[in-house]
Amino acid sequence: MRFPLALSAKIAGHIIKHKLRKTPKFAMVLQLEPLHTCNLTCTGCGRIREYSTSLKDIVPLEKCLQAATECDAPMVSICGGEPLIYPKIEELVNGILAQGRIVYVCTNGMFMRKKMKDYLAAIYSPEVETKLKKLLDEGLISDQDADTIRKSDEAARKKTVIRPIRWMYWNVHVDGLEYTHDLIVEREGVFKECVAAIRMAKILGYQTATNTTVYKETHVQEIEDMFRFLSSLEVDAHTISPGYEYDAAKKDMVKRLGKQPEDFFLTRKMTREKFKDMEKWADRFTIIGTRVYQEFLAGKRELTCTAWAIPTYNIKGWKAPCYLMTDGHYNGYQEMLREVKWEKYGVVDGVARDPRCENCMVHCGYDPSGALGTNYQPGDNWKNLKYNFGARPRPYPASPQLFQRAFNGVSVGKGHLAPAKAALKTAGLTQEGADTEFYVQQMKASAAAGASSGANRRSNSEGCGTGDTSQRDELLT
Numbered sequence: 001m002r003f004p005l006a007l008s009a010k011i012a013g014h015i016i017k018h019k020l021r022k023t024p025k026f027a028m029v030l031q032l033e034p035l036h037t038c039n040l041t042c043t044g045c046g047r048i049r050e051y052s053t054s055l056k057d058i059v060p061l062e063k064c065l066q067a068a069t070e071c072d073a074p075m076v077s078i079c080g081g082e083p084l085i086y087p088k089i090e091e092l093v094n095g096i097l098a099q100g101r102i103v104y105v106c107t108n109g110m111f112m113r114k115k116m117k118d119y120l121a122a123i124y125s126p127e128v129e130t131k132l133k134k135l136l137d138e139g140l141i142s143d144q145d146a147d148t149i150r151k152s153d154e155a156a157r158k159k160t161v162i163r164p165i166r167w168m169y170w171n172v173h174v175d176g177l178e179y180t181h182d183l184i185v186e187r188e189g190v191f192k193e194c195v196a197a198i199r200m201a202k203i204l205g206y207q208t209a210t211n212t213t214v215y216k217e218t219h220v221q222e223i224e225d226m227f228r229f230l231s232s233l234e235v236d237a238h239t240i241s242p243g244y245e246y247d248a249a250k251k252d253m254v255k256r257l258g259k260q261p262e263d264f265f266l267t268r269k270m271t272r273e274k275f276k277d278m279e280k281w282a283d284r285f286t287i288i289g290t291r292v293y294q295e296f297l298a299g300k301r302e303l304t305c306t307a308w309a310i311p312t313y314n315i316k317g318w319k320a321p322c323y324l325m326t327d328g329h330y331n332g333y334q335e336m337l338r339e340v341k342w343e344k345y346g347v348v349d350g351v352a353r354d355p356r357c358e359n360c361m362v363h364c365g366y367d368p369s370g371a372l373g374t375n376y377q378p379g380d381n382w383k384n385l386k387y388n389f390g391a392r393p394r395p396y397p398a399s400p401q402l403f404q405r406a407f408n409g410v411s412v413g414k415g416h417l418a419p420a421k422a423a424l425k426t427a428g429l430t431q432e433g434a435d436t437e438f439y440v441q442q443m444k445a446s447a448a449a450g451a452s453s454g455a456n457r458r459s460n461s462e463g464c465g466t467g468d469t470s471q472r473d474e475l476l477t
């Protein structure tokens, strides 16, 4: 099956229950933001900018758990900020699992290996040695890490940890291959760390997912290569969503980078162009969502926004109307459902009810619409069932060439900002043209080089870049 039967059945059961009860509005996924602090400063991230005055605040553990109970969504996506910075993240994950919900930990991947080392220390016994050896062989932990795990003390053994169980997924933020991803997250080395974390997670038996936002500068060929590469790592599931110019990110783009939002974000028309092969991707890779939403992204139909089905809870309360746009915060989920004038938002038959919604086709607004039957067309339910309960696509075969195409930036020894600058200087190239040109050049170079994957693996345990974004800012402006 494309996704584990128990998970798909849990979500389908939740929808059927509410349909039978004729519940007008209900939650399918809770976006829980226990904090907004983050170790990165990604371009396009509204969170760290919109909540910049409250980055040190956190939602107490009990309130997080109450929010999950209150909206009763079968799935909770713990995001942020970087949720692995949350001091009680282990207790939060385990608390939500104890409520019988599916947990996605949406992370930028930088602290994942640390959390998995904590897990190994907590469960260490001689049987763990086989896994330690594999992790050492693959360069995913150091000798010192292995020794610390072996010598774990009473405190390490008693520590609450995040364990690999079927109801929990690491959901790693990956916005493209190395060059694009590091450019978007504004730091070199992050892609490499994400890949190392995913490989370690797979060895330890965790379920892994990735989430990708596609921007104007992301080339379609690259999205396909990214899915091939992630599939070769046996990542279990992917979400993909178009990046559009929502308020908080748009303001930052103009103020900090001196760049116009239309140079970076996708309009509706551009989204449809980029996602025209969405259904083909979904046939080949384990993309989460409904067939109906995929048709919507590909420009084959309209949907009405159902943002209330993926509510967001954070330090200020229940955020309305949606994950991206803020017109207010409410104390309770039901209060938010009652008070918000939902009919003021979204795009209906191509006409934006609110101008800020005009270019939005994001999954948190429209993916539930595909499952809930808004704009229903005959055969939709069957299509969605067939997709979600259908056969699982086979992993894409790993190869040195694919590995080399994935690591097309700093790891090939040039530092990815320098060649990007050179590409920009090529006569007549726009920013998008330069990115495309650079990507095509990299693919050609990697095919010619056919370098072994081992060369890249050696540096997996190295630290990430300095965080200095001046080169990148210069490039973008």
Ligand code: SF4
Pocket: 038, 039, 040, 041, 042, 045, 046, 047, 048, 080, 081, 082, 107, 108, 173, 185
């Ligand atoms: S990792 Fe996530 S929360 Fe942090 S800056 Fe990037 S997008 Fe924002």
Ligand code: SF4
Pocket: 305, 306, 307, 321, 322, 323, 324, 325, 345, 346, 347, 356, 357, 360, 361, 362, 364, 365, 366
């Ligand atoms: S269309 Fe829906 S999800 Fe998108 S910005 Fe508007 S309210 Fe939010």
